Amino acid sequence: MNHRLIALTAAICVATLTACSISGPRKAIPPPQLSMDKIAEGYVRQVLALGELDPNYVDAYYGPARWREQEKLEKRSPLAIRNLNARLVKDIETAPVDPTVPPELWELRKRFLRNQLGAVEARARMLEGWQPSFDDESLALYDISAPFYGREDFKPMLDTLDRLLPPGDGSVSDRYNRYLQQFAIPADRIEPVMRAAIEAARASTLKFFKLPEGERFELSLVRDKPWSAYNWYQGQYVSRIEINTDQPLTVARAIELASHEGYPGHHVYNVLLEDQLVNGRGWKEFTVYPLNSPQSFIAEGTADFGVTLAFPAAERVALERQLFELAGLDPLEVDTYDAVIQAATLAGPATLEAARRYRDGQLNADETVEWLQQYALATPERARQRLKFFDQYGAYIINYSHGKTVIKDYVDRNAGPDEPLWSRWRVLFDLLSQPRTPQALLPES
Ligand SMILES: [Zn+2]
Structure with missing residues (x-):
């Protein structure tokens, strides 16, 4: 264990020295050929080093504690991180192939590492002061950018809601939010409803996937956060799921969050990566999850898509x-409620578009709040919460609605839209348990 660590440290020093000496007068010393496992260690350390400079960056880490302690002590600068990064990206091309791994999976591993390291480079540049446009940021960090949406794209959705909602004063969005108010889960019922929703999502997922023994989640309710829910993966198949109760929670949202954060969303994604790749193959790069990276596009896209497989209509x-009964609400209202909620799902890209216009300076804060209210159907309070999210997470928002669209298209193409449910689950399982990259999911790739 210690020998392995010393060997890696030596390799990194040599690599850094070589990278520095390219522009200097000293003769470059050729670096030793790194194995893919050593490159993976280098990548994990790069992410941990960036995490020392950006507290939101490392979303999950359950690899060797020593690596993190060392990076904490070393506190490398963004420039030092970038220099080593360039070396690691080159080393991927010359790393010896592991003949025990199927060639297709080996290629996926290489592409994943190249992609993730590309995002490390971009994030380091942002810490040095680079201020990309929204689309450049999403391409650099998430390996993809989202299509443009105009106001007219949301008109059919608003027209449908206009027909479905009870008549009343104000905009469609005002009427939608007034309608939903009556379905807010009472505060003392949120926890039992969330637990029941997660258990239902788990049962539905287990019909199609076998998950490792001992997988479980801890649930807690929190307040005053810029997000509505979060999965903090702890390793050893355990997730801590937090639900933010700042804004009223409805039953449909509880079901979405149960699938998104739990089954077959983030919890299952992390569990499968740990089971299949970390424990199954010893690939340490999956012990770390950098938030601002292409991995988030796969994570959020599969999490938002998963609810449609877990719960067909x-x-x-x-x-x-x-859940209406459990929350003490009238179950006779469910059919209309469900139709309204389904129509409103088409508002998803309006949040993405608000973020792009806000971050690119086309809309100021008040105009963005108004856009979110009008097209994303947000209440004023929810719109303000969204703004905080845009300030903190930048282009991260594309990973949701655009991620869901790309994942759905990919599953449709590979399973066929009319294939039995199990074959769609099969495609999702492969996405959740293999190293995947966003561009490679697009049809032309
Ligand atoms: Zn998520």
Whole structure:
């Protein structure tokens, strides 16, 4: 263990020295050929080093504690991180192939590491002061950018809601939010409803996937956060799921969050990576999860898409009815409620577009709040919470609605839209348990 660590440290020093000496007068010393496992260690350390400079960057880490302690002590600058990064990216091309790994999976591993290191470079440049446009940021950090949406794209959704909602004063968004108010889960019922929703999502997922023994989640309710829920993966198949109760929570949102944060969303994604790649193959790069990286596009896209597999329409309505009863709401309202909620899902890209216009300076804060209210159907309070999210996470928002669209298209293409449910789950399972990159999911790739 110690020998391995010393060997890696030596390799990194040599690599750094070589990178520095390229422009200097000293003769470059050729670096030793690194194995892919050593490159993976280098990548993990790069992420941990960036995490020392940006407290939001490392979303999860359950690799050797010593690596983190060393990076904490070393406190490398963004420039030092970038210099080593360039070396690691080059080393991927010359690393010896592991003949025990299927060639296709080996290629996925290489592309994943190259992609993730590319995002490390971009994040380090941002810490040095680079201020990219929204689209440049999403391409540099998440390996993809989202299509443009105009106001007219949301008109069909608003027209549908206009027909479905009870008549009343104000905009469609005002009427939508007034309508939803009556379905807010009472504060003392939020926890039992969330637990029941997560258990239902788990049961649905277990019909199609076998998950490792001992996988579980801890649930807690929190306040005053810029996000609505979060999965903090702890390693050893355990997630800590936090639900933010700042804004009213409805039954449909509880089901979405249960799938998104739990099953088959983030919890399952992390569990499968740990089981199949970390424990199954010893690939340490999956012990760390950098938030601002292409991995987030896969994570958020599969998490937002997963609810449609876990709960096809009939199952969703049945669960909504059950959770209405648990929340003390009238289950006779479920059919109309469900139709309204489904129509409103088309508002997803309006949040993305608000973020782009806000971050690129086309809308100021008040105009963004107004856009979010009008097209993303947000309440004023929810819109302000969103603004905080845009300030903190930048282009991260593309990973949700655009991620869901790309993942859905990918699953449709590879399983066929009319294939039985199990074959769609099979495609999702492969996405969740293999190293995947966003561009490679697009049809032309
Ligand atoms: Zn998420």
